[in-house]
Amino acid sequence: MLYLVEHFYSIQGEGRYTGVPSLFFRFGGCNMKCEGFGCEEEASDGTKVLGCDTVYAVNKEHFSFNWSPIQKTQELLNVLDLYELPQRPVDIVLTGGEPLIYANEGIFVEFLEKLHEEGHKITFETNGSIAVDFEKYPIYKECIFALSVKLSNSKEPFRKRVNGDVIYSIASNAKEAFFKFSIDADSINLGLDEEIFNITLHSPRTQVYCMPLGGNKAEVEANTEPLIEFCKAKGYNFSDRLHIRIWDQNKGV
Template identity: 75%
Template structure:
């Protein structure tokens, strides 16, 4: 079963295509919890749930009322008709949660194939821990992947968050792939350079983008200055979180 948490037409706020008009599909469920990011969300039942800044797309136990069941590819495709999109095909961004949990689902694959046929650039935001069968489902060779591999600041075990063979496979077979790391100021002084080097060694030709941790404008701004200096010193690309700068903690914009 595919779960869709939300969809919205906005601009890409992170990574290589920052500022690009994009239609986002946020899918529910994730194989990681990332409680180290310590963002919190109040669930409809009043429970305060801690995790990443999209914990409502991770924790089905407390946010199930916001998760819609998808039973046909047409249900996803019909969403495009809800927006006044420009004639030029906009980017389609598949995020979560972890969208690759559905990588082998026939409905999901059909959805991607139709999007590609219509000329959309398809961009995945993934934690890069779930293998993609590029040979059985060739549509993934036409997709772009932002590899948001989690660092130790996520509080996830190394063996769970870093899957070298998966990273290499995606970077080798996809149309394009780049790394996108979430960094807080404290981590910069705690072996961050070695962590990033270890992860990127599995795909050394992929570009590296570092963005500040934060689910609200205040936190993003607090983590930005040291990260900018880190990127300048190491030759990495700094990625702002433009959507948070503009709309703060508001969702679906």
């Protein structure tokens, strides 16, 4: 069974397609917690849960009221009819949580196939640790993958967050792929360049985008200037987090 946490029509705020109008599907569930990111969300029972800036799409225990079970492909396709889209096809972004935990689910694969048939561009926002069967499900070869491989600042162990075979497979088989790292100012002076190298060596020709870590506007702004200087020195692409800079902590925008 799939769980859909939210959907919204907005602009892409990160990575290669920043500023592009996109319809987002945020799926529930993840294979990581990333408590090192330090973003805190308060549940309805008052419990404060630590994790990434979308912890409500990771922690089902405390945020299950946001998680809608999906049992048919058409339930997902119906979402497109809820919005006054300026034109079709449109950019569709599948995010989470970690959307690839559903990579082998029949409902999910059929959803991708239907989107592709209608001409939509499909982008996955993934941590790049879960294998995709490109031969069994060739639809994934038609998708774009933003590989947000987690760094040590996530507090996840290296063996869990970095899978070289998966990174290589996605970058080699996908229609398009790029790295997208979340970086705080403190990490820049703690061997960050070597850490990024140890990830990107699995696909050295794949472009790198670095974006400031933060769950709110103040945190993003505090990490922006040091990160820009790092990108200038290393030749990486700087990616803003435009949605947070504009809407701060508001969800679904």
